[in-house]
Amino acid sequence: MTFSRSVQFHEVFEEFIFKQFIDTCKLRTWRLILLTENTRKNIHDYHIVLPRKYFAYCLEKQVVLADGTTEGPGGVYFPQEMPSMEDFIQETRAYFDKFVHMKNGKIVSGVSIGTPIEDENGNKIIDMQVVYHKKYQPYPVPFTREQELEINLITANRRATQAEMILQEHNSIKNAEAERFAKLERAFRKMAMDAYTKEEPKDCPVCLDPIAVENLHITLCGHHICSLCNSKCSRCPLCRDEY
Template sequence: MTTKLSRAEQFGMAFEDFMFKEFVDTGKLHRWALNLSTQNTRKNIHDYTLVLPRTYFAYVLDTQITLADGTKEGPGPIHLPHEMPPIDELIQTIRAHFSQFSYVEDERILSEVRINKEATEDEIGNKHIDIQVVYYKKYQPYPVQLTREQELEVQLMQAERRAQDAENNYQLTQQILENERDEYMDVIQEQQRRMEAQTIKLAKMESVLRKMALEIYAKEEDPTPCPVCFDPITVEKFNITHCGHHVCTDCNSKCTKCPLCREAY
């Protein structure tokens, strides 16, 4: 039996999906956290805090090294300054995205995601932005995944993003260690082993999720029509794009962009 996700879980997934597409995948942010402070989530107002850390974990050094400027680092975890867009620009981008999902009735906004216009800073320099999700009856002011199949598709996309994030971190480590390759060889080899292990793990996860999605689709009474040729998509030609849409395998092989959302493959 499929477990229904709570509103808090669904908002967390919608917010994570947006943050990765808008900021993480584009290299504008490395780390962020969304913390729910409302304990009774049956209420119609949920309070969150978006935390943007001043620094982020980059890599681990097994031994102490000396950089070109004479600075010594390690051994242990290395944190780098967290470069991010201007806070007012970041807030405006988030507000603009979620405002399109607000519910308005008689010129009154009854359900919305409210983003504080200003950020606060704690004693160690982390930025905090207050977010409030206001529900009205059963309306949810953000993209909602309703079916188990859609949940699997989201998990698949998140797994792919985590793989890309791991790859980006690995490339960053290689760039930092390029001028000291002989001293850092052990670190590079360890990063390669971790990356290979994670890639294998994520590949297995993707295979399992695709298989589960196919099994669910096979049980559907009415096949989904292909958005390109409009023929019903048979189980044999069932295909899920990276953006989560269904296109038959014949048409998918001829497309360079998703015919529904136009996202490049």
């Protein structure tokens, strides 16, 4: 579902207000009023309203307070604590200035905020203007559900590709080490075989028969066993090391 620019901006501003002021207990209530009727125009004017009081609770009947005054029935409002207007404007500008769009050294799209005024009820009123340039929107555009899923899919594919590359690298190193070990094993067996041919035949520790050179098997732990018995063993018959 595609939202209008005015709806998108309201959502963005709401998220900004909550993160910067509501969630940090700097502010309790606020309103954003769109003044521009034709939102197809590229300039949208707003009023940010920071009420002097906020709704606290509702009384069903009139009550007498400790000081003798009465209150109710109806809503009860408390004075609202709020940040200084200087801090509010600075934080708002600092956030939206990151999304200003410039062309030929001039700002063609952005969010500007004016000087606060106070109405007859003590509410703070701040002018704000959003200027659009073609399809550019000077604020972070919220993703649709479909866009979020697409981004998640792209991220998952990237991670899968990276994991596959790491696995391939690991397997390549593993295969290289295995080949190097195989070469060392072949060299070791050849040296041991050459040495055995110069000695008296040794008895197989399993069948106890003399081991002919052509039937000799030398384990990785360096012991001699005949090929037939070796094929039946999973451990060295002398030191019990696994093959």
